[in-house]
Amino acid sequence: MKNYDFHYSVKEVDGKQFELIQCTTWPRLNVQVIDTTAERFEEDLKVLQKRSLCGYSPHDKTFILKHAGGEGNGELKQSNLDEIYEGMVEIMNAAVKWWMYNRTKLRSANADLGNNCAK
Numbered sequence: 001m002k003n004y005d006f007h008y009s010v011k012e013v014d015g016k017q018f019e020l021i022q023c024t025t026w027p028r029l030n031v032q033v034i035d036t037t038a039e040r041f042e043e044d045l046k047v048l049q050k051r052s053l054c055g056y057s058p059h060d061k062t063f064i065l066k067h068a069g070g071e072g073n074g075e076l077k078q079s080n081l082d083e084i085y086e087g088m089v090e091i092m093n094a095a096v097k098w099w100m101y102n103r104t105k106l107r108s109a110n111a112d113l114g115n116n117c118a119k
Contacts (some may be wrong), residue, residue, distance in 0.1 A: 001092075001093075002039040003025070004023055004025050004026065004091055004094045004095075005023065005024045005025045005097050006021050006022065006023055006024075006094075006095060007022045007024060007108045008020070008021055008022070008023065010028055012020075013017045016054075018032055018033075018048075018116075019032065019033035020032055020033070020068060021033065021065065021095050021098070021099060022107035023091055023095065026070075026087065026088075027041075027070055027071040028070040028071050028084075028088070029067065029088050029091050029092065029095075030066070030069055030070040031055065031065040031066060031067055031068055031071050031092065031095055032068040033063055033065060033066070033099065033103075034048065034063060034064045034066050035062065035063055036061065036062060036063060036064055037061070037062065038061040038062070040081050041056075041061035041064075045064055048064055048066050051066075052067040052068075053088060053089070054065075054066055054067070054090060054092075055092035055093060055095055055098060056096060058098055060100060063099065063103075065089070065092060065095055065096055065099060068094070072106045083086060084103070094119075
């Protein structure tokens, strides 16, 4: 199993705050935390899945992680698209687990934890 190094930050853009999880060990994948509710979860998920890669817990319907870019994808070619996509899905799943474990602590401290690894 691989380790991934995630960092949490809050960024302000045009007066709105965005919670971001950045993966320094796979810099092409950054994700934004989208808060939702159990009542809105299915509808929000459908909308977000049409737009980008998403990660979520089927048991915890309070958030969805949405792919929010990252560093360039390097040289994309037909032969490596599947490998890159599979890697992004794997890291997105790790980010979901990391967020579920750390979110309360991160939000209450509202600070960057530095190096935290998820498997």
